[in-house]
Amino acid sequence: MNLDQYIQLIKAGEIVAFPTETVYGLGADAWNPSAIQKVFETKGRPADNPLIVHISNQDQVFDFVEKIPERAKKLMDAFWPGPLTIVLQKKPKVLDLITAGLDTVAIRMPDHPIAKSFIAQTGPLVAPSANRSGRPSPTKAEHVRADFGAKFPVIDGGATEVGLESTVVDSSGEQIVILRPGKIGLSDLEPVLGEKVAIASKADSEVPKSPGQKYSHYKPQAAVYYGEIDSIMRENLYLVQTDTIGKEKNVINYKGDLIRFSKELYDRFRQADLEGYNSIFIENIDAFSKKAPAYYAALLNRIEKACSNK
Numbered sequence: 001m002n003l004d005q006y007i008q009l010i011k012a013g014e015i016v017a018f019p020t021e022t023v024y025g026l027g028a029d030a031w032n033p034s035a036i037q038k039v040f041e042t043k044g045r046p047a048d049n050p051l052i053v054h055i056s057n058q059d060q061v062f063d064f065v066e067k068i069p070e071r072a073k074k075l076m077d078a079f080w081p082g083p084l085t086i087v088l089q090k091k092p093k094v095l096d097l098i099t100a101g102l103d104t105v106a107i108r109m110p111d112h113p114i115a116k117s118f119i120a121q122t123g124p125l126v127a128p129s130a131n132r133s134g135r136p137s138p139t140k141a142e143h144v145r146a147d148f149g150a151k152f153p154v155i156d157g158g159a160t161e162v163g164l165e166s167t168v169v170d171s172s173g174e175q176i177v178i179l180r181p182g183k184i185g186l187s188d189l190e191p192v193l194g195e196k197v198a199i200a201s202k203a204d205s206e207v208p209k210s211p212g213q214k215y216s217h218y219k220p221q222a223a224v225y226y227g228e229i230d231s232i233m234r235e236n237l238y239l240v241q242t243d244t245i246g247k248e249k250n251v252i253n254y255k256g257d258l259i260r261f262s263k264e265l266y267d268r269f270r271q272a273d274l275e276g277y278n279s280i281f282i283e284n285i286d287a288f289s290k291k292a293p294a295y296y297a298a299l300l301n302r303i304e305k306a307c308s309n310k
């Protein structure tokens with residue numbers, strides 16, 4: 001199929017997976033309730049977990065939001081298109097299906113040539129990550145097909161660049177709060193805003209500010225362990241950062257490159273399952289926190305969610 005045919009599918013109320021710079025999204029027309037319902041059904045997603053609206057130009061924000069707070073406007077100008085999702089007070093007409101009944105709506109403008117061109121022609125799309133609920137987010141078209149079947153409509157844009165989902169910030173209060181860490185971190189946001197940014201505590205993110213954070217996402221079938229590694233066994237996969245252990249086939253060394261590690265993490269999880277590993281051991285990444293602070297925070301957040309020993 002070509003892009004036009006995928007656009008026609010969306011217009012006909014169907015759902016289509018497409019690449020963004022973070023992960024693949026499962027797109028549906030943001031104004032079509034039955035299409036959005038299909039997204040929840042296809043993913044097996046709990047109805048109380050709201051969706052992100054994806055747009056292709058800033059004016060479209062006003063279809064969903066009455067007024068953009070000054071802080072939010074600064075973030076849009078600085079980081080859109082890009083991997084930043086902004087939670088704003090919603091207009092009453094925004095479908096409750098999208099917001100799970102919250103009075104806020106999450107919006108982002110992805111920075112990916114296919115996503116940009118697709119959304120420019122379909123209009124705003126809701127798009128959760130295009131995985132079955134509880135599976136790692138898809139970073140390749142084949143991951144989407146693995147979850148939803150070989151015939152599922154997915155626009156293939158190759159491997160996604162960032163590999164972890166967007167940073168989600170709440171701009172509906174007095175201070176910007178990071179609800180979900182991602183590539184854009186504190187040290188990117190604070191200079192643009194000229195003020196401090198808060199990070200939602202785990203307790204806060206249980207209810208109701210960032211509903212998605214309470215679900216155990218990103219879990220491969222293999223058990224995931226995080227910490228120090230001293231010996232290796234063949235039936236396990238080891239994702240390491242230093243040369244403390246051997247160079248066997250089942251040891252993948254990222255040498256402290258947290259950017260590449262982020263890009264490949266979910267693919268490694270899925271590969272480990274396909275190859276039948278019992279466990280995945282991830283070596284502690286603390287030593288590299290200063291080198292790439294935003295990736296560090298985002299990785300720890302995802303690893304914790306996938307972990308069996310946390």
Ligand code: TXA
Binds near residue numbers: 023083099106165167
């Ligand atoms: O990078 C991404 O954000 C990807 C790509 C496809 O754009 N999308 C994505 O969507 O990760 P999803 O549905 O897997 O995650 C959306 C997150 C969830 O944690 C959800 O709870 C949160 O955004 N969210 C959505 N609307 C919200 C709202 N009104 N208030 C607070 N959190 C919200």
Ligand code: MG
Binds near residue numbers: 128137217
């Ligand atoms: Mg998701």
